[in-house]
Amino acid sequence: MSNINVELLPKLPKEVVEGIEGFKLDSYLIALEGWRRGLKLTWYKESVSHLNLAMKSGNMTLGKHFSLSSDTTTHHFFCSRGDKVSNEAYRICQDKKETQKIISDKGIPVTGGEQFKINDKNIYDYSEKIGFPVVIKPANGTMGRGVYTNIKDREALGNAIVDFKKRYSYKEILIEKHFFGDEYRIYVVGDKVIGATNRVPANVQGDGKHSISELIELKNEERLENPYLKSKPIKVDYEIELTLKELGLTPDSVPGEGETISMRKVSNLSAGGDPLDFTDELTDEVKQIAIDGVNALPSIPQAGIDVIVNPEDDKKGNILEVNGTAEIAFHMFPWNGKARDVSGAIVDYYFPETADAERSTWYFDYPSVLEPLRTSAAEEVMIAQAPVNTQMQARRFVVKGKVLRVGYMSFIRRQALKRNLHGYVRKVGRNTLEVIVSGPDEIVLENFKKICNRGSKKSKVESLEETKISVNSKTFKLGFQILLSNKK
């Protein structure tokens, strides 16, 4: 599956999410969205006492716990989950069995299943009753850990349980009927489906020239371009080798042109799977099942819900589970298809009054903001207000002369920060620097230009060329940076 047909959100160019991964990316995307609409954004250190959102013990909250405030209200978030998701609902979602029971009681189709102790002999009879093939998974697991699918008979079930006991420490497991058909992750906010993603197991597409291991390498390079998938390469492990073997292939086989080789049974994105946007293809009926499923639970206005769509009738589907703290980033950075603005929908829901607010295109230095929080040097850090593009002006100066290695760049940075100007300075050639600067006040910018022209003590500016540029032509970061490399 190639990603040539991907359509990303223009408000999120790569540099904005550079270096941010995992659940931190979910947090950051929502925080950034709220902040860009003019809300007050505060980050908290590890384990503050007033975080009232339920979570698993030992969960680290740094960089994932933040709050957004308007003049009248404040909402706290942990990863993608805001405080409108009740702790009760979150607790229910942790328990797949209970979730399914509540949803099923409202007449909404679920995959069903029963919970057993891992050593319970009734597992086998129950499986016979619902009919093979079955799936086993931990009763309260996450991230696809310990999920064994398509178990065809009693013997395979026995092997799976032995393997499960060897690898995992969960004592309770769920037995479900294996439903064939594609599984979709549907993100619901309020009573709307914002995004639906088909997560496809790790795969490569042949070109008739490269071997499978070469194709994996090429694909991983391509994945680096996607901010979400960047940290989730396909790694050749035992499972992949086994799957290839079953297909009669080795890593050195050369698949034909256009031939897709699926290399895993699990579709986890962290194991190299591809998130494909399917929002527009999903039928309204299935979407309604997802919405009804979420609404069946007490007070959970935002959730990611897993639905298996019937391969014979795409108007039918069964709910697998509901995630209270679902990842949102893959909806926003899909491998293929259209990016869906989940963070926008979430902020719309919590702060409807900001739906039409003017959006800033600025971003802030998330990693450096976390630094004092990481060591507990600070309890909270409130981010400076997002500059509104229409109130800002920008300039580009090209400075030539003796400006390198004479403290000129640090001097310029100090002067810019003193004036609350944003931008950067970088080397663009021998004895040549480029200064990009933005601020709200023409007089201040003019003044700053004079300072660039005058330079620091040891520097000697020969010429300064000025161009007015549009604030929208660049994605500005708060503060003023000295860019060391020549790249980009």
Added chain:
Amino acid sequence: MGNFDENWLPHLNNRPPGISAYRTDIYAMASEGWRRGLTLKFIKAPGYNISPSLKYSLSDGKKEHVFSVARGDAVTRDAIRICEEKPLTYYYLKKNNVPIPEGESFNDTVDDHEIVEYGKKLGFPLVVKPTDGKSGEGVITDIKTVEELENAVKHVRENLNYKNLIIERFIVGIDYRVYVIDGYVAGAYKRITANVIGDGKSTISELIKLKNLKRKNNPFIKNRSIKINQDLKDFLKSNNYSLTSIPAEGKRVYVRAHGTYFKERDPVDVTDDMSDNLKQIAVDAVAAIPGLPHCNVDMLINEEEKIGFINEINSRPQISNHLFPMEGKARDIPKAIIDYYFPETIDNAKRNKYYFDLRFIYETLWSGNAKEVTVPDVNRGKIISKRFLLSGVDRTRLFDRNVRKHAILLKLNGYIKTLESGNTSIVVSGTPKRVRQFKDILNNQLKKRFKIQSITEKFSSRNLKVGFHIIQKKNVKAEEMENLKSELKKYKNQVNKVKEEKKQLEDELESIKNSRSQKITQPLRTFRSKFKK
């Protein structure tokens, strides 16, 4: 930190590094409130030309007060304005019969001639100063003649570009700074002209060196050394001294003319020496300004005649000189101010022993990303600190992070570092229960997982930085590099000095060669040198 003067406040010895000048004031104030259990928040003030642009607030959950250096929000905007405009200050002081030097202020509509005429009428000696000058700029004192007065007026108006100015009688006196709060004097110091005190052994030049060392040790004036220059040599000469004179033990020798080189003066505490009458003048002055519960009063005091005048009222003063005087006792102005704003915390005797990283916070705000940073509250109940010595553990990134995670989840402060012996030291501080929990985790979970050979437990009494910090092993090579670099710098400086000296000697040589006596005696010397051979 070098030596900490025993007259200073012990808790201020425990400051984070990189704090000097007005940040010393901010740290002293903010930590005073924070250590009492108030919530401390630093705020980047809007506007680029406000210096220092860092404000902070203290809150007890019910009320919050915002401070700018040592000025709290009980000082009204009007009061600030009155203090900033000297004519207004004088108006209020005069109205309340507080003694001020006789004089008048003039705006740009009055011409120089008229001002000089007024000065003549007032009588010499006089002072001329800009109406809105800051920190002594453009103040011309001890004007004795009409000509001097004309020049002074011209200088301030034309060279310094201050059109509005004040002329007043020059009072022969000493500069006092009196801190008034809530109707009493909390501290007073005077600034005396740069001086050294003899020990009967050292020369003046050596004494100046010693004095500069002492100044370096003072957080507020550490960058203001006494510079030995021609002025200094001339002044000593006029008092029959030279750099090589050896003053008697206990003899104070001034090295600058009175009223010059302000930055080289010494702050000396005089709180106990000041008479009640003079203190009352300062208190009256503050009471004369509406909405001003605390501030510094600049007074000119003639110690012989025991009279004093108000020179200026400063609503946002520096308080470091009260905290770090060169002579006399330190006065705890921050305590007085926080007592005033949060009287219910006066008895919070159990103050924590932690300090916070102001420089780090400052950098976070300064980088432009953050607007407000809140400092973590720390437990003020029973706190214990323990040090665990670990042997045989490999300090991997994973290990460090695990230790920090457990410490932070247990709300413990402290650090982990490698000792010179190669052992790892973990210091944690918090409530006894939590420290015990940490110990259990260390002994049960981490010991096995990271193959720690042995754990020895000790009490620790160190003051700690708030938070849990991973102190990296110093890279030996990086350290060597640093050392080499600093040495290189030293040598370069030496080379430059030698070059300068060489040039000076060459110049001298040149001038000797060209001098007339040399030219006249040239044949004789040539003859003599031949004779020598």
